[in-house]
Amino acid sequence: MKLNAIIINTFRESVRDKVFIAIIIFSIITMLGxxxxxxxxxxxxxxxxxxxxxxxxxxxxVLIAILVGGRLVYKEIEKRTIYLILSRPxxxxxxxxxxxxxxxxVLFDSILIMTGVxxxxxxxxxxPANYFLVWAIIMTFFELAIITAIAIFFSTxxxxxxxxxxxxxxxxxxxxxxxxxxxxxIAKSPVITFMSDVLYYLxxxxxxxxxxxxxxxxxxxDYRVTILTILYGIVYSAFIMFLSCLIFRNKDF
Amino acid sequence: xxxxxxxxxxxxxxxxxxRLQKVKAVENLNLxxxxxxxxxxLGPNGAGKTTTIKILVGLAQPTSGKAVVLGRPAGDLxxxxxxxxxxxxxxxxxxxxxxxxxxxxxxxxxIEQNRIKKQVEKMLALVRLDKFAHxxxxxxxxxxxxxxxxxxxxxxxxxxxxxDEPMGGLDPIGRREFRDIILALKAQGKTVFFSTxxxxxxxxxxxxxxxxxxxxxxxxxxxxxxxxxxxxxxELIVKGLDRKMVKVIERFASKVISSAENExxxxxxxxxxxxxxxxxxxxxxxxxxxxxxxxKTLEDHFIDQIAKERLKAI
Numbered sequence: 001m002k003l004n005a006i007i008i009n010t011f012r013e014s015v016r017d018k019v020f021i022a023i024i025i026f027s028i029i030t031m032l033g034x035x036x037x038x039x040x041x042x043x044x045x046x047x048x049x050x051x052x053x054x055x056x057x058x059x060x061x062v063l064i065a066i067l068v069g070g071r072l073v074y075k076e077i078e079k080r081t082i083y084l085i086l087s088r089p090x091x092x093x094x095x096x097x098x099x100x101x102x103x104x105x106v107l108f109d110s111i112l113i114m115t116g117v118x119x120x121x122x123x124x125x126x127x128p129a130n131y132f133l134v135w136a137i138i139m140t141f142f143e144l145a146i147i148t149a150i151a152i153f154f155s156t157x158x159x160x161x162x163x164x165x166x167x168x169x170x171x172x173x174x175x176x177x178x179x180x181x182x183x184x185x186i187a188k189s190p191v192i193t194f195m196s197d198v199l200y201y202l203x204x205x206x207x208x209x210x211x212x213x214x215x216x217x218x219x220x221x222d223y224r225v226t227i228l229t230i231l232y233g234i235v236y237s238a239f240i241m242f243l244s245c246l247i248f249r250n251k252d253f
Numbered sequence: 254x255x256x257x258x259x260x261x262x263x264x265x266x267x268x269x270x271x272r273l274q275k276v277k278a279v280e281n282l283n284l285x286x287x288x289x290x291x292x293x294x295l296g297p298n299g300a301g302k303t304t305t306i307k308i309l310v311g312l313a314q315p316t317s318g319k320a321v322v323l324g325r326p327a328g329d330l331x332x333x334x335x336x337x338x339x340x341x342x343x344x345x346x347x348x349x350x351x352x353x354x355x356x357x358x359x360x361x362x363x364i365e366q367n368r369i370k371k372q373v374e375k376m377l378a379l380v381r382l383d384k385f386a387h388x389x390x391x392x393x394x395x396x397x398x399x400x401x402x403x404x405x406x407x408x409x410x411x412x413x414x415x416x417d418e419p420m421g422g423l424d425p426i427g428r429r430e431f432r433d434i435i436l437a438l439k440a441q442g443k444t445v446f447f448s449t450x451x452x453x454x455x456x457x458x459x460x461x462x463x464x465x466x467x468x469x470x471x472x473x474x475x476x477x478x479x480x481x482x483x484x485x486x487x488e489l490i491v492k493g494l495d496r497k498m499v500k501v502i503e504r505f506a507s508k509v510i511s512s513a514e515n516e517x518x519x520x521x522x523x524x525x526x527x528x529x530x531x532x533x534x535x536x537x538x539x540x541x542x543x544x545x546x547x548x549k550t551l552e553d554h555f556i557d558q559i560a561k562e563r564l565k566a567i
Binding site for chain 1: 330
């Protein structure tokens with residue numbers, strides 16, 4: 001029940017936050033705005049609109065995860081609202097996990113809203129929409145689970161801006177991990193090979209979560225890889241949250 | 254019955270600044286608070302009051318030493334269930350209203366789901382916020398925030414209530430209401446431990462006090478004992494003495510404050526002096542109107558103690 005209370009409070013906090021509402025509105029405007037570029041799509045309107053739709057869902061939910069996630073724990077410490085939580089019979093682990101799951105609930109709901117708008121828009125434009133698209137969105141959600149965990153991890157010991165910068169950097173590099181592996185393969189210097197290998201295994205491999213191109217172009221998705229990627233997402237997030245709890249456990253307020 | 258609060262050589266060292274200099278916030282603090290008493294924890298700003306309280310409620314870990322609350326280790330989840338805490342100038346979630354906030358607090362305190370609604374209503378009525386129960390906390394005045402703070406501390410009927418500077422920012426009416434709430438808690442058999450630097454409040458409601466300076470407890474005990482041990486003399490008002498007799502008793506008095514219309518107001522340093530003056534008054538058929546020990550006020554005592562400690566430090 002205590003965990004539930006923290007999850008629901010985090011959800012309320014984010015949903016009543018103007019930043020969150022602004023981001024949702026922007027994402028919807030971007031999706032609908034895709035219609036404007038019809039003359040540039042050279043008859044591939046359906047693909048372009050699907051592509052823009054899926055990418056704006058990802059982009060804006062990543063924005064929520066990084067901006068809201070990075071402030072989540074810091075704000076409680078800065079405003080000292082945490083005093084009135086941790087002076088009650090609530091462990092620091094419950095607090096951090098509650099904050100994390102609360103933000104995931106927020107992301108789940110915002111993705112649901114954005115996806116709903118996206119599908120209605122496709123329906124309105126008479127573009128056939130298959131369930132494939134949902135796969136891409138589900139994958140995005142598990143990618144967000146990792147990003148949120150990283151944002152919260154940084155938020156336990158740095159300021160929101162630093163957390164946002166670090167999380168964004170990891171998000172960016174996380175999408176380039178296949179290149180890191182290639183670099184390790186072709187590099188002549190053993191130091192670079194070693195460094196690239198370390199980064200490859202240490203940083204989250206986010207490129208695997210991106211199946212947007214496949215679903216937009218109706219290519220075959222390898223479900224085995226997809227399931228493994230989802231499992232990877234869960235394990236990686238759990239590990240980062242474990243580290244966050246370790247750091248937080250020894251913290252004084 | 255176990256002591257409400259017991260600390261043994263409690264020490265907290267912070268590292269601060271770029272060079273991680275050690276700062277001793279609390280040093281070998283030995284504190285004993287009996288159950289069911291109102292204990293005032295006094296000290297100037299930066300003396301270590303808040304740090305001590307943070308250790309007691311489990312927000313900070315001691316560097317060394319022991320802290321026991323209600324017979325259990327401070328900071329344990331089971332211990333925290335029995336404590337109500339109000340931090341100094343508390344912040345609340347502004348996007349919630351009082352009902353939502355207190356419900357959240359009740360859930361975190363582990364109150365059974367079916368009792369929460371009733372508890373919340375009871376607390377809102379106690380601090381007279383029932384009319385503003387559904388207004389966002391964002392719109393609350395300072396006094397209302399402090400009352401909400403008390404409500405969240407008392408929810409779940411804690412055995413020990415710890416308040417950090419509860420009177421700060423309250424107007425005289427608010428302070429009186431607060432004192433009444435604290436006295437009501439004592440009547441219900443609760444222990445109240447509160448820190449303050451407003452001494453008038455302490456004199457009115459505390460059974461015992463502890464004075465902390467530079468992280469160390471420099472004095473503690475019953476308020477009247479602390480002050481009685483420092484009687485500076487006696488003040489007498491006597492009646493029915495003529496000028497000649499006033500001259501006679503002046504020899505025993507350290508000071509004659511006033512002598513008019515048959516009434517003499519004088520100060521005597523010790524009890525023997527008082528006896529002599531009284532003997533003379535009786536002999537000439539005069540009357541004793543009043544006899545009062547001249548005590549130091551807590552404020553005098555507090556300032557003296559702190560000055561002494563600072564001298565020692567030099």
